Structures are given as C-alpha cells and as structure tokens.
Amino acid sequence: MKARLIAAAVSIIGLSTAFAAARNEPIQPIAPVKQINLAQAELGKKLYFDPRLSKSGFISCNSCHNLSMGGTDNIKTSIGHNWQEGPINAPTVLNSSLNVAQFWDGRAADLKAQAGGPIANPGEMASTHTLAINVLESIPAYVTEFQQVFGKPKITIDEVTQAIAEFEKTLVTPNSRFDQWLLGKDDALTPDEVAGYKLFKESGCVACHNGPAVGGSSFQKMGVVEPYKASSPAEGRSAVTGKDADRFNFKVPTLRNVEMTYPYFHDGAANTLKEAVDTMGRLQLGKKFTDAENARIVAFLKTLTGDQPKFDLPVLPPSTDATPRPQPFAKK
Amino acid sequence: MKARLIAAAVSIIGLSTAFAAARNEPIQPIAPVKQINLAQAELGKKLYFDPRLSKSGFISCNSCHNLSMGGTDNIKTSIGHNWQEGPINAPTVLNSSLNVAQFWDGRAADLKAQAGGPIANPGEMASTHTLAINVLESIPAYVTEFQQVFGKPKITIDEVTQAIAEFEKTLVTPNSRFDQWLLGKDDALTPDEVAGYKLFKESGCVACHNGPAVGGSSFQKMGVVEPYKASSPAEGRSAVTGKDADRFNFKVPTLRNVEMTYPYFHDGAANTLKEAVDTMGRLQLGKKFTDAENARIVAFLKTLTGDQPKFDLPVLPPSTDATPRPQPFAKK
Numbered sequence: 038m039k040a041r042l043i044a045a046a047v048s049i050i051g052l053s054t055a056f057a058a059a060r061n062e063p064i065q066p067i068a069p070v071k072q073i074n075l076a077q078a079e080l081g082k083k084l085y086f087d088p089r090l091s092k093s094g095f096i097s098c099n100s101c102h103n104l105s106m107g108g109t110d111n112i113k114t115s116i117g118h119n120w121q122e123g124p125i126n127a128p129t130v131l132n133s134s135l136n137v138a139q140f141w142d143g144r145a146a147d148l149k150a151q152a153g154g155p156i157a158n159p160g161e162m163a164s165t166h167t168l169a170i171n172v173l174e175s176i177p178a179y180v181t182e183f184q185q186v187f188g189k190p191k192i193t194i195d196e197v198t199q200a201i202a203e204f205e206k207t208l209v210t211p212n213s214r215f216d217q218w219l220l221g222k223d224d225a226l227t228p229d230e231v232a233g234y235k236l237f238k239e240s241g242c243v244a245c246h247n248g249p250a251v252g253g254s255s256f257q258k259m260g261v262v263e264p265y266k267a268s269s270p271a272e273g274r275s276a277v278t279g280k281d282a283d284r285f286n287f288k289v290p291t292l293r294n295v296e297m298t299y300p301y302f303h304d305g306a307a308n309t310l311k312e313a314v315d316t317m318g319r320l321q322l323g324k325k326f327t328d329a330e331n332a333r334i335v336a337f338l339k340t341l342t343g344d345q346p347k348f349d350l351p352v353l354p355p356s357t358d359a360t361p362r363p364q365p366f367a368k369k
Numbered sequence: 370m371k372a373r374l375i376a377a378a379v380s381i382i383g384l385s386t387a388f389a390a391a392r393n394e395p396i397q398p399i400a401p402v403k404q405i406n407l408a409q410a411e412l413g414k415k416l417y418f419d420p421r422l423s424k425s426g427f428i429s430c431n432s433c434h435n436l437s438m439g440g441t442d443n444i445k446t447s448i449g450h451n452w453q454e455g456p457i458n459a460p461t462v463l464n465s466s467l468n469v470a471q472f473w474d475g476r477a478a479d480l481k482a483q484a485g486g487p488i489a490n491p492g493e494m495a496s497t498h499t500l501a502i503n504v505l506e507s508i509p510a511y512v513t514e515f516q517q518v519f520g521k522p523k524i525t526i527d528e529v530t531q532a533i534a535e536f537e538k539t540l541v542t543p544n545s546r547f548d549q550w551l552l553g554k555d556d557a558l559t560p561d562e563v564a565g566y567k568l569f570k571e572s573g574c575v576a577c578h579n580g581p582a583v584g585g586s587s588f589q590k591m592g593v594v595e596p597y598k599a600s601s602p603a604e605g606r607s608a609v610t611g612k613d614a615d616r617f618n619f620k621v622p623t624l625r626n627v628e629m630t631y632p633y634f635h636d637g638a639a640n641t642l643k644e645a646v647d648t649m650g651r652l653q654l655g656k657k658f659t660d661a662e663n664a665r666i667v668a669f670l671k672t673l674t675g676d677q678p679k680f681d682l683p684v685l686p687p688s689t690d691a692t693p694r695p696q697p698f699a700k701k
Contacts, residue, residue, distance in 0.1 A: 086437050087437075088435075088438075088442075089443075093444070093448065094442070094443060094444050095432070095442065095444065095448050100427070103420075104682055104684075105418050105419075105682055105683055105684055105685045106420075106685055106687075107687065110420075110426070110427065111421075111426060111688065111695070112425070112426050112427065112695055112697055113697075116425065116427050116697055119452050120451050120452035120697075122697075122698050296687050297687045299687070299688065300694075308690075308694060309690045310690075311690065345684045347681055347682075348681065348682060349679055349680065349681060349682070350436055350437060350679075350680060350681070350682045351437055352436075352437055352677045353437045353438055355438075355439070355628050355629045355631070356443065356631065358640075358641045358642075358643065362632075362640060363443070363444055365444055365445075365448055365452075365454075366454050
C-alpha cells in the first residue's frame with residue numbers, strides 16, 4: 038500500500054513537470070462525469086437500448102443516437118417508424134448535457150424533457166407514454182429495478198425519462214488531443230492543427246463555437262451574411278418562441294467529436310467537414326477560406342474527438358406473456 | 370503467488386465435493402469458446418455492429434440479431450430495408466455455431482456462408498458486396514485492421530464474412546442453470562424444473578431437441594401428426610434440395626435462451642412459450658399437455674438461459690470524404 042502511494046505521488050510529480058500551465062482559451066476541456074446517480078444511469082442505459090419503447094419494437098434511442106457512431110446515425114435525416122423520413126438531422130447525444138437546451142430548436146429545456154419526445158413522436162418511435170409504461174410494467178426485472186432505483190411501486194414516464202437522462206449525462210468525451218493541449222501538453226497537437234485552431238479563433242468561429250462543448254450554448258441564425266438554402270422545412274427557434282425574428286435560428290451544434298457526427302447542419306446537407314467549413318465561412322462570416330486554410334481548420338476540428346463512452350452492451354430483461362407485443366406492420 | 374495457488378487448489382477441491390458426477394443425458398452442456406482467432410473476432414464484432422454494410426446506413430447484423438435481446442429482434446418477422454416485412458422469423462445468433470447449417474432452410478453450410486446473405490438481400494440490408502467493400506476500403510482504420518488481421522492488402526467479402534463468423538463463434542451461452550445441473554449441481558434446478566425436463570424427455574421432445582444446443586442438429590417436418598397452418602409462405606428445406614418430400618422441413622431451432630427468443634417458430638406465430646409447447650405437443654407428438662404439464666415444461670425451458678455474451682459496445686471508425694454515403698430514401 039505504501040509503495041503504491043509513493044508511486045502515485047511520483048506519477049503526479051511527473052505529470053506536473055511534463056505539462057505546462059493550462060491555457061486560457063475560449064474553449065475549455067470537457068470535464069469527466071461527476072455526481073451521477075449510478076443506479077439511475079444503469080437503468081437508463083437499458084432503456085436507451087430498448088426498442089420495446091417503440092411501437093415497432095425495432096427502434097431504440099440508440100438507433101438514431103448510435104453510441105458506436107459518435108452518438109448519431111450518420112444519415113442526412115433519420116429513419117422513423119415505418120421508414121418515415123425525419124425532417125431534421127439527428128444531433129449527437131455525446132456531451133449533450135452541456136447544451137443550453139435540447140433539440141435543434143431548443144424546445145426541451147433539458148435531457149429529461151427531451152427523452153420523452155421521440156418515444157411518442159409518430160414519425161420517430163411512434164409509441165405512446167402509456168404503452169411504453171405498460172410494456173415496462175409487464176417485465177418483472179424492470180419493475181424490480183425501478184422500485185430499487187426510485188423507491189416507488191409504480192413506473193411513470195417521469196422515472197423513465199429521468200433514468201435515460203442520467204445515463205446520457207455519462208456520455209461525455211474527455212481527453213481529446215485538443216483538451217490535452219488546452220491542459221498544457223504542447224505536443225498533443227501538430228503545428229498545423231494549432232494553426233487551424235488559431236485561424237478558427239481569429240476568423241470568428243469561436244463567437245458561437247466556444248465553451249467546453251465548442252458550441253451548444255446559444256441559438257444563432259443559420260445564414261447571417263448570405264441566406265442558407267435549407268433542404269429541410271424546419272424553421273428553428275421561431276417554432277418555440279413564436280417570434281418571426283427567431284426564424285432559422287438554431288442551436289449551435291457542439292463540435293466535439295465532429296469527425297464522427299457527419300453529415301452536418303440541421304438538414305444534414307453537408308457531407309464533409311470541408312464542405313461544412315466552407316459553407317460556415319461564407320454564410321456566417323462572409324469569409325472564403327482558401328483550400329489550405331480550410332484544410333487547417335479541418336485538421337484542428339479532428340483533434341476534438343475525445344474518449345468515447347465505454348461500457349458493456351446491456352442485456353435486456355425478456356418480455357413476459359403479459360407484455361404488449363410490438364406492432365411493426367400494423368396498418369395504422 | 371503461493372497463497373493464490375493454494376486458494377485455487379482449495380477451491381477445486383471444494384468444487385469436486387459440492388458437485389456430484391456429471392449426468393449422462395441427451396442434452397449436453399454448452400462448452401466455453403475455444404480456438405478463436407481473437408483478432409478476426411474483434412474485427413468481426415465491429416462489422417456485426419456496422420450499419421454501413423446496409424444500403425440505408427441504418428441496419429446492421431445486430432438490428433435483427435440483437436445481442437441485447439437473445440440474439441434476435443423479438444419481432445414476428447424482421448424489418449428490412451425500406452421497412453419491408455421479412456418472410457420469416459429471425460433465428461437467434463446465440464450458439465449458432467452449433468447448428469448443422471444456417472438459415473431455417475439450411476441453405477448456408479456455415480456461419481461464414483450465412484454472413485454474406487443479408488448484406489446483399491434486397492429485402493434485408495439491401496446493399497451489394499461490392500458496395501460494402503467500397504465502404505470498408507474508404508475507411509483507413511478498417512483497411513489497416515483488415516491488413517493486420519488477414520495480412521492482405523485488399524479487402525474482399527471473403528474476409529468480411531470470415532471475421533463476422535469468427536465473432537459469431539464467440540456468442541455461446543454457457544453456464545445456464547440446466548447446464549449446472551447437467552454438470553452435477555443437484556440444487557441448480559427446482560423439483561418442478563426437473564419434472565419438466567423429465568416430461569420433455571419422456572414425451573419425445575428430445576428426439577429433435579437434443580445435443581448441446583437442444584436443437585439445431587437436424588431438419589424436421591413442421592406438422593408431423595397434424596398439418597401446421599403457417600402464416601409464412603416459406604416452404605423450408607425443399608427450397609434448397611428441390612425435393613417435394615422436404616416441403617415444410619425446417620431446421621429444428623435451438624432451445625438455448627428460449628425465454629429470450631420469442632416469438633417462436635419459423636413464422637413467429639407463437640407469442641409465448643406456453644403456446645409453443647402446446648402447438649409442438651399436438652402437431653409433432655400428437656399429445657395434448659395439460660396446463661400443469663405445459664407449465665412444468667416451460668419452467669424447464671427457462672432454465673436454458675445461459676450467460677449472455679459480455680463485451681464493450683464497439684466504437685466504429687468514422688467514414689471519410691471518400692466513403693459512399695448511405696441511401697436510405699433512394700427511390701429505387
């Protein structure tokens with residue numbers, strides 16, 4: 038035990054000499070998860086992967102916010118019940134606890150408020166909260182786990198969304214190369230990547246893409262200098278506020294793990310980072326980046342990929358004879 | 370080190386006194402995995418979870434053979450590309466390496482031969498082998514991993530299916546309560562469960578459901594004593610052999626983890642074990658089980674649930690600018 042403590046002390050000393058002082062930048066490192074209700078998060082993980090929360094029994098939270106793929110589906114707009122084409126690009130669930138609000142238009146205040154939406158959206162999971170609860174209540178292992186976690190005999194949508202949100206809070210991605218650099222490790226980035234970050238900062242990208250999530254903290258108009266020709270009918274924030282001035286205002290997406298969260302923009306119209314950087318420069322900043330500048334910014338953006346959440350694929354408790362069966366092909 | 374060896378020896382001695390001799394039964398315990406090419410299996414795990422092997426970018430092997438749900442989708446018949454209704458119930462991938470052949474009609478000799486089928490089936494993943502290879506070859510992390518694992522500069526469908534099959538060989542479920550009982554642990558089963566097994570054996574169920582997988586080793590006619598009114602157009606083995614005598618002959622499904630692999634039969638028509646046991650008794654054995662007998666057999670069947678595969682959800686390497694994009698909503 039003594040030997041271990043000494044080794045730990047030596048390693049801390051080693052750390053403090055190898056790292057320079059942390060940098061003071063408009064982007065801050067992602068903090069590791071603290072203050073999690075682990076029991077809720079473990080239950081929430083099961084619910085996140087459980088397609089029985091959908092009418093078809095085929096679509097789970099993880100279908101469109103796939104944790105193997107940066108917390109997105111990597112499709113322009115998502116596939117909903119009965120292969121309906123969604124109106125908007127699925128935003129990543131990674132680091133979403135850092136967002137000022139949830140959904141592109143911010144219509145949900147937090148992760149808990151968000152989690153109930155897709156379950157009951159006829160274009161997404163197409164179930165109802167009542168049916169989802171009926172399914173869960175028919176499965177003894179779930180009933181027991183809810184009872185243990187929440188100390189109540191009855192399951193309600195409130196506990197379901199609370200558990201899913203708690204799991205989602207664990208989905209942060211610390212330790213990207215950029216964060217290592219922010220924390221003082223000079224050689225974590227190449228000179229080209231540092232130059233890309235400087236250009237990103239000096240061009241004004243950080244005006245919106247800042248903070249630990251490199252975005253997610255404000256709503257901004259898509260198309261400031263030039264109008265954006267969207268392939269989606271979504272009008273953004275005005276749908277929530279009712280104000281005409283908020284038309285085409287969308288939540289600024291996080292750029293964390295952006296290499297994994299293609300395609301880009303609320304309509305998923307940009308397939309590549311090169312295209313996204315070019316469009317953002319022209320439409321938001323009135324700036325045409327040269328190919329070399331564009332490549333440098335893209336090189337920087339790729340340093341924002343952090344440690345992906347690591348956990349066992351959950352095993353779900355089986356349905357019972359009393360469980361309502363999925364209706365994937367029901368006519369209405 | 371010495372203390373640990375002594376502890377291990379004590380525990381082995383403890384084991385041999387607590388366990389009676391192994392039982393000689395028509396069902397044998399599932400053996401743990403041996404002789405796996407781990408590098409192939411790790412690559413195969415990624416491919417198994419990668420929806421980019423489908424045209425839509427939405428359907429992976431795991432979509433219909435979901436390892437959170439007993440290696441099935443728990444739907445009557447599966448959902449394919451564009452929400453097409455599949456003709457047949459998705460069989461479990463768990464312990465499928467023990468099957469005499471793959472698919473309900475046995476048209477694939479082994480797991481490797483099976484794995485290429487759904488990728489290119491227009492009603493399932495709806496891609497082509499050429500497109501799937503193009504996708505993988507555009508992703509440097511895959512190219513490197515294939516090169517390391519197979520030692521060849523080019524990826525072909527042969528390596529893809531080999532890797533997936535090797536992963537699938539790891540998906541065995543040892544250590545069920547029934548296996549513990551088979552290995553001599555008398556109190557692993559309740560008297561009711563033992564009675565259920567005896568009834569299962571004496572009624573003739575073991576004629577087909579035998580061996581380590583409790584099935585999977587032969588093709589048998591569905592509807593021996595009475596004809597089966599299937600809700601699926603599939604005619605089984607005759608589609609492979611061309612012989613009229615093989616009509617409605619299907620591979621006997623494994624009963625391992627059968628509590629998790631509902632609904633039952635090749636057409637998924639039986640929602641519950643109770644229903645499945647009743648139908649099997651009447652149609653295959655000419656035997657009407659009483660409610661008490663049925664319940665006893667079901668109690669035995671539930672002891673066949675083994676340790677589910679346990680592994681980290683794989684993180685997939687991101688697509689690049691050169692990767693062909695998914696076409697979920699393409700008109701043809």
